[in-house]
Amino acid sequence: MSDLAIRAGELDAADELAKLREQFVLDAASDHAADAAGVYLDGNSLGALPTAVPAHVADVVAREWGQLRIRSWTESGWWEAPERIGDLIAPLVGAAPGQIVVGDSTSVNVFKAVVGAVRLAGEGRDEILVDEGTFPTDGYIATSAARMTGCTVRPVPMDSLADAVGPRTAAVLINHVDYRSGRLHDLPALTAAVQAAGALVVWDLCHSAGALPVGLDAHGVDLAVGCTYKFLNGGPGAPAYLYVAARHQAAFDSPLPGWNSHVEPFGMRPEFVPVDGARRGRVGTPDILSMAALEAALGVWDGVSVEAVRAKSLALTDFFLECVQAYVPAGRVTVLTPLDHAARGSQVALRCADASAVMEELIRRGVVGDFRAPDVLRFGFTPLYLGFADVERAARVLAEVL
Amino acid sequence: MSDLAIRAGELDAADELAKLREQFVLDAASDHAADAAGVYLDGNSLGALPTAVPAHVADVVAREWGQLRIRSWTESGWWEAPERIGDLIAPLVGAAPGQIVVGDSTSVNVFKAVVGAVRLAGEGRDEILVDEGTFPTDGYIATSAARMTGCTVRPVPMDSLADAVGPRTAAVLINHVDYRSGRLHDLPALTAAVQAAGALVVWDLCHSAGALPVGLDAHGVDLAVGCTYKFLNGGPGAPAYLYVAARHQAAFDSPLPGWNSHVEPFGMRPEFVPVDGARRGRVGTPDILSMAALEAALGVWDGVSVEAVRAKSLALTDFFLECVQAYVPAGRVTVLTPLDHAARGSQVALRCADASAVMEELIRRGVVGDFRAPDVLRFGFTPLYLGFADVERAARVLAEVL
Numbered sequence: 001m002s003d004l005a006i007r008a009g010e011l012d013a014a015d016e017l018a019k020l021r022e023q024f025v026l027d028a029a030s031d032h033a034a035d036a037a038g039v040y041l042d043g044n045s046l047g048a049l050p051t052a053v054p055a056h057v058a059d060v061v062a063r064e065w066g067q068l069r070i071r072s073w074t075e076s077g078w079w080e081a082p083e084r085i086g087d088l089i090a091p092l093v094g095a096a097p098g099q100i101v102v103g104d105s106t107s108v109n110v111f112k113a114v115v116g117a118v119r120l121a122g123e124g125r126d127e128i129l130v131d132e133g134t135f136p137t138d139g140y141i142a143t144s145a146a147r148m149t150g151c152t153v154r155p156v157p158m159d160s161l162a163d164a165v166g167p168r169t170a171a172v173l174i175n176h177v178d179y180r181s182g183r184l185h186d187l188p189a190l191t192a193a194v195q196a197a198g199a200l201v202v203w204d205l206c207h208s209a210g211a212l213p214v215g216l217d218a219h220g221v222d223l224a225v226g227c228t229y230k231f232l233n234g235g236p237g238a239p240a241y242l243y244v245a246a247r248h249q250a251a252f253d254s255p256l257p258g259w260n261s262h263v264e265p266f267g268m269r270p271e272f273v274p275v276d277g278a279r280r281g282r283v284g285t286p287d288i289l290s291m292a293a294l295e296a297a298l299g300v301w302d303g304v305s306v307e308a309v310r311a312k313s314l315a316l317t318d319f320f321l322e323c324v325q326a327y328v329p330a331g332r333v334t335v336l337t338p339l340d341h342a343a344r345g346s347q348v349a350l351r352c353a354d355a356s357a358v359m360e361e362l363i364r365r366g367v368v369g370d371f372r373a374p375d376v377l378r379f380g381f382t383p384l385y386l387g388f389a390d391v392e393r394a395a396r397v398l399a400e401v402l
Numbered sequence: 403m404s405d406l407a408i409r410a411g412e413l414d415a416a417d418e419l420a421k422l423r424e425q426f427v428l429d430a431a432s433d434h435a436a437d438a439a440g441v442y443l444d445g446n447s448l449g450a451l452p453t454a455v456p457a458h459v460a461d462v463v464a465r466e467w468g469q470l471r472i473r474s475w476t477e478s479g480w481w482e483a484p485e486r487i488g489d490l491i492a493p494l495v496g497a498a499p500g501q502i503v504v505g506d507s508t509s510v511n512v513f514k515a516v517v518g519a520v521r522l523a524g525e526g527r528d529e530i531l532v533d534e535g536t537f538p539t540d541g542y543i544a545t546s547a548a549r550m551t552g553c554t555v556r557p558v559p560m561d562s563l564a565d566a567v568g569p570r571t572a573a574v575l576i577n578h579v580d581y582r583s584g585r586l587h588d589l590p591a592l593t594a595a596v597q598a599a600g601a602l603v604v605w606d607l608c609h610s611a612g613a614l615p616v617g618l619d620a621h622g623v624d625l626a627v628g629c630t631y632k633f634l635n636g637g638p639g640a641p642a643y644l645y646v647a648a649r650h651q652a653a654f655d656s657p658l659p660g661w662n663s664h665v666e667p668f669g670m671r672p673e674f675v676p677v678d679g680a681r682r683g684r685v686g687t688p689d690i691l692s693m694a695a696l697e698a699a700l701g702v703w704d705g706v707s708v709e710a711v712r713a714k715s716l717a718l719t720d721f722f723l724e725c726v727q728a729y730v731p732a733g734r735v736t737v738l739t740p741l742d743h744a745a746r747g748s749q750v751a752l753r754c755a756d757a758s759a760v761m762e763e764l765i766r767r768g769v770v771g772d773f774r775a776p777d778v779l780r781f782g783f784t785p786l787y788l789g790f791a792d793v794e795r796a797a798r799v800l801a802e803v804l
Binding site for chain 2: 149
């Protein structure tokens with residue numbers, strides 16, 4: 001057994017979060033993985049299945065839908081699910097209750113948030129900035145939001161974003177963690193810089209929520225969106241969420257004012273009068289089955305601190321980088337993820353010329369990460385269900401493949 | 403046994419669709435219904451649970467998510483689900499394959515369709531018409547679409563809609579069946595009238611799809627949207643769908659251009675280049691669990707003709723009206739639903755001064771319809787799982803309550 005493998009065992013033995021692994025299904029699919037133990041390093045794309053989910057979803061289907069049917073909208077709490085689940089996510093991103101609603105996709109929430117931010121910014125500001133390396137859908141949707149609000153969109157490099165924001169800027173849309181490199185952007189400083197210029201900031205938390213502290217309230221963020229199927233383990237295509245800071249809610253003017261955001265949804269009135277609070281971010285009928293899986297999945301966080309998760313995440317990615325350096329021939333891969341803890345999310349990206357073929361072979365051997373064109377191997381580290389032995393093994397298999 | 407009860411038995415015995423009832427879970431929730439048999443007349447709000455759904459959803463959760471995880475996006479057909487399920491809905495609304503995508507809520511799809519229609523209508527047209535009695539969310543969203551495209555919205559009474567459409571009209575949004583009265587609007591004639599004026603029509607099929615033939619292609623409809631949790635039995639908040647006629651797809655310009663509608667979604671390119679075909683109506687990551695329930699639910703339609711369903715629907719509502727007339731004291735309720743078959747959907751609405759209290763008592767006795775403010779009792783008739791004995795019983799209980 002190598003020194004690193006021994007270290008891994010010691011680190012796992014000392015890990016106070018190690019017991020959370022039992023709350024996830026981590027069986028490998030036996031037809032592909034050479035080793036049934038497998039290592040799942042794609043939780044930054046689709047989180048593993050929490051063990052509490054299947055029974056809860058089955059109950060919602062068979063009893064709440066099958067037996068109570070329409071009565072479940074009131075009796076099973078379906079109607080309030082978007083706000084109730086929003087309040088379960090709130091502590092994970094540092095938000096007080098009443099500011100988050102769950103529903104729709106991330107893209108649709110980016111549209112609500114960016115248009116909402118432009119309207120909150122008021123007259124005379126006609127420019128939306130997006131980080132140059134943004135996850136593409138954010139840029140596409142921001143462009144549509146700009147077109148429909150008389151603004152223009154300007155992509156700017158993150159390093160000059162604080163300088164680029166100015167008197168014409170209405171809103172700035174930033175990915176908290178870059179999906180490709182895993183770089184963590186400085187939320188407190190950038191929020192302050194954007195607001196100092198009189199603009200509003202919209203943070204996309206897809207790659208940070210559930211992996212590290214966000215501090216939305218503490219840092220005075222204006223609006224935020226995020227998905228729930230990565231580090232929050234809500235299931236494939238689980239509904240996304242929208243955060244509107246309490247101070248902005250009364251003036252928040254959604255471009256998607258559906259009947260669910262009406263002050264009296266069942267009044268069936270022809271005039272739209274928006275409801276107060278987080279519910280103003282709702283649109284149409286919530287997709288209850290997907291919400292049910294998400295709600296059960298969030299139970300895993302009961303008693304777990306995001307700070308502890310962050311500490312373990314950094315320890316895991318540090319250890320992975322150490323193992324890669326020890327096992328992989330020098331020069332075969334380039335580390336894209338910042339070594340500085342303050343600039344690192346919960347993933348490691350390695351540049352590798354033949355990344356596509358390498359990832360295919362890794363997956364065949366049970367080490368599941370993903371490939372991002374043209375040449376990036378991406379490995380996500382979910383502290384809730386990964387241990388240090390997993391990390392050591394993944395690096396070892398990677399070295400074998402390379 | 404009354405003459406009507408005897409007639410009901412005869413009608414049920416002759417009903418070629420009667421055996422479909424076995425494909426639904428129709429147990430009453432025992433704590434409320436006085437009679438365990440119950441009659442569910444709210445399938446126009448939330449369809450009953452098809453028996454095929456629980457096992458399919460459980461498999462998607464436990465195996466596709468739990469074991470295959472990220473690989474299911476390709477290996478379990480998750481990625482293509484929106485188009486695949488759209489093609490299952492297509493024959494039910496008279497559409498050839500390749501024109502419907504499933505995803506997002508009805509409200510969000512109304513936004514895509516109305517903005518899309520305004521853009522297709524071209525320059526010089528700056529007015530959107532909506533039917534005066536529209537389901538509220540359609541009106542709210544149309545108003546937002548108008549605001550964001552430089553148009554105005556004008557609600558018009560259905561009887562004068564054909565006259566109201568003119569050279570300034572870009573788009574007309576019409577509910578195929580009025581949610582309150584159950585009135586069926588004349589889709590072929592109105593579509594022709596709108597198009598004769600050079601405008602585009604958007605039909606909302608929420609209360610018609612699955613209950614009667616729609617004939618989208620045959621009547622040359624431009625765009626349509628609908629939900630799937632009513633007569634299509636897809637489950638609470640199941641994803642809605644968008645129809646864009648093949649001839650409009652190349653020019654369809656969605657206001658929600660998410661990464662799922664990009665020609666190369668995993669190319670992660672900064673410029674948006676829309677994909678061809680129905681997929682252009684997609685936005686973000688599809689909510690797979692809700693889609694899984696819908697896909698299993700649509701299996702019920704295998705070998706079932708919409709024409710046969712329509713014939714039974716009219717027979718059921720005729721029989722209900724006959725029973726109500728026979729059992730309920732004259733003058734106690736007013737029938738709001740048109741008696742003319744050509745103008746009737748698959749529901750019966752009765753005006754009744756104390757409708758809220760009456761519906762509460764009906765539900766207590768196991769006859770589940772719904773109440774729409776201020777004074778409407780609404781009963782939906784799903785031919786797939788309702789029989790004539792149910793209908794006779796519902797009218798009898800209604801008479802007892804009144």
